[in-house]
Amino acid sequence: MPPKAKVTKEMIIDAAFEIIRNTGVETVNARTVSKKLNCSTQPVMYHFKTIEELKRAVYEKSDEYHSAYIMNMHSNNPMKDIGLNYIQFAVKEKNLFRFLFQSNEFLGKNISELINAEELQPIIAILSQETAVNTEQAKIIFRSLFLVAHGYASMFANNEMDYDEQTVLSDLSLIFDGAVKALRGEF
Numbered sequence: 001m002p003p004k005a006k007v008t009k010e011m012i013i014d015a016a017f018e019i020i021r022n023t024g025v026e027t028v029n030a031r032t033v034s035k036k037l038n039c040s041t042q043p044v045m046y047h048f049k050t051i052e053e054l055k056r057a058v059y060e061k062s063d064e065y066h067s068a069y070i071m072n073m074h075s076n077n078p079m080k081d082i083g084l085n086y087i088q089f090a091v092k093e094k095n096l097f098r099f100l101f102q103s104n105e106f107l108g109k110n111i112s113e114l115i116n117a118e119e120l121q122p123i124i125a126i127l128s129q130e131t132a133v134n135t136e137q138a139k140i141i142f143r144s145l146f147l148v149a150h151g152y153a154s155m156f157a158n159n160e161m162d163y164d165e166q167t168v169l170s171d172l173s174l175i176f177d178g179a180v181k182a183l184r185g186e187f
Contacts, residue, residue, distance in 0.1 A: 007043035009057075016058045017065075024095045025103065028055060059105070062096050067119075069093075079127055079142070083149040083172045084165070090153035097157040101150070115139050115146075137183040144179045145172065 015036040016028050029051055030041040037043070048054040070085040090097040106114065114120075116139070128138035152168055155161060181187055 007037055007039050007047075009047040011037060012044055012047055012054065013057050013061055016054055017061050020058060020062070020099050021093065021096055025055065025099045028058070059099070062100055066093075066096065066100055077176075078123075078130070079145055079176055080169070080172050082123070083145050083176075084169060086146075086149045087153045087156065087168055088163075090157040091163045094157045097153060102154070102157070111143060111147075115143050131180045131184075133180070133183050140183060141176065141179040145176050148172065148175045 012033055015033050019028050019032055019036060030044045033044050033054070034041045044054070048057070066089060069089050070082050072085060073081045074084075075081055115124075120142075124135060124138050124142060127142055128135050131138065131141060133141065148171060152171070156163060
């Protein structure tokens with residue numbers, strides 16, 4: 001008889017990712033993952049001592065997937081594209097959005113810490129250059145746009161609402177253009 005196929009750590013992470021994507025983080029446990037992989041729970045618990053450890057690994061995979069998704073630019077205005085993509089992610093990937101942004105992952109942090117995160121600094125630099133403002137002003141513009149985008153995204157991820165891209169894009173443009181003009185003193 002041929003040896004059984006080995007269940008790898010990556011296979012377990014991928015299976016849990018798909019479970020979260022389809023039914024939400026609440027449904028991830030050793031049994032649901034092993035069922036998806038058609039194996040016993042033993043490989044799951046061998047690679048991950050706890051389900052929380054597995055969820056942490058899936059969170060990292062989900063974050064990478066989200067980052068790639070939002071960085072897919074469509075126009076000559078990267079900030080509006082990122083905001084629109086962030087909202088579209090919430091519309092199309094409701095369970096992943098809730099897992100990433102509504103699971104208390106930011107416990108004890110404040111908005112300034114999020115805006116000053118190292119991984120965000122290349123975007124802040126592009127924004128500063130694109131709008132001809134300094135780095136601190138670029139962070140204010142980003143924060144304004146992010147908070148509106150997150151509000152929209154949360155509404156779509158948690159409610160069965162119709163998505164109207166033109167309204168969303170109009171609001172993002174209004175916030176972006178208004179913040180840039182205000183910080184440049186053009187009002």
